[in-house]
């Protein structure tokens with residue numbers, strides 16, 4: 091499938107070294123009038139004017155290759171014409187309806203039911219952010235089990251509201267905010283590049299999953315029987331970490347044995363990003379509850395949802411409410427996006443292109459003394475920077491310098507990882523082979539520059 095016509099051409103195209111004069115004005119205004127909590131302009135300082143496909147244009151006319159994709163939101167690409175048409179038509183009809191049924195809402199539920207595993211019979215729309223879906227999932231699990239404890243994974247990210255933040259592992263987000271939600275316990279994820287048990291994949295016997303089993307089995311592990319285990323089937327903010335294929339099925343089996351619910355957080359990895367509609371499909375695992383958001387809104391319209399098994403549908407009216415229980419324009423855009431994904435087999439495209447891009451990034455890994463590992467699945471990729479390949483000492487400063495060098499050349503990338511040392515690639519899935527290659531070239535050149543710097 092050639093998606094070239096969806097993006098700006100040529101791309102990237104840097105006419106004025108960024109940030110250009112107009113961007114500088116916007117950035118200065120923002121710095122003066124907005125909160126110190128604003129963060130992305132620190133990574134790529136520019137003001138955006140337009141977006142098309144896998145490219146965005148700033149207010150100075152610079153065109154960037156967008157390998158950030160609105161933090162994984164823009165699966166079908168900026169300004170996707172089919173999705174824009176559906177959203178515009180909906181805006182003209184009706185834009186807010188709380189949780190009353192509407193044709194658009196029904197259409198999206200039908201589309202979701204088509205792509206979700208049949209066992210996940212129920213769809214719930216809560217507040218407009220992924221974090222709220224996580225809050226709702228936790229509430230549903232606790233109401234159904236009558237238990238409070240929760241188990242999450244090291245490296246996991248689930249959002250910024252109090253409950254979701256409690257389940258997220260990053261210390262920097264939590265420092266000085268205690269106490270958060272009590273009874274949340276963390277266990278190691280299958281982060282094989284930095285195994286918490288010092289093992290290597292060929293001989294580990296999946297010790298991380300075994301540790302989860304131990305925590306649930308040992309009456310003196312210090313952890314009460316949890317309501318749920320929450321897991322990202324492929325970790326996003328943790329550094330694009332793909333666990334071995336046996337990991338998720340093992341977690342599922344352990345949860346079943348201990349009668350603990352399994353919540354899969356697909357907010358970032360879902361909707362074709364990893365080469366399947368949902369990342370849990372890579373291992374054939376079916377969770378009890380799935381959280382959805384980001385690409386669900388088609389073009390970045392804010393919406394989140396849960397899908398869950400019939401037996402869990404025990405909560406009563408108003409159990410999780412809010413003014414924005416879904417969003418009518420987002421339903422229309424989301425349904426159109428799901429149609430686009432299906433008609434263009436976007437999952438297969440992401441899988442194919444992701445393999446090609448990963449191969450190019452692995453060449454950078456071989457070539458550079460500062461790249462410890464290039465990894466990922468589909469178009470959810472990461473490159474982990476280290477000071478030394480043997481010691482694996484994290485190099486967040488190098489990741490940050492590479493992001494800045496890429497930006498100046500017209501490539502937007504994100505940074506994540508346990509040590510903020512992973513360059514992350516989450517491009518719109520309508521990326522083309524030519525743009526993928528161009529992005530990889532810019533990244534490789536920027537990494538080469540680290541030698542000089």
Ligand SMILES: Cc1ncc(COP(=O)(O)O)c(C=O)c1O
Nearest residue numbers: 219220221247248249326357358
């Ligand atoms: C896996 C995962 N869960 C939850 C969230 C939180 O979603 P939101 O930022 O929309 O609240 C994110 C956001 O990056 C995420 O990646």
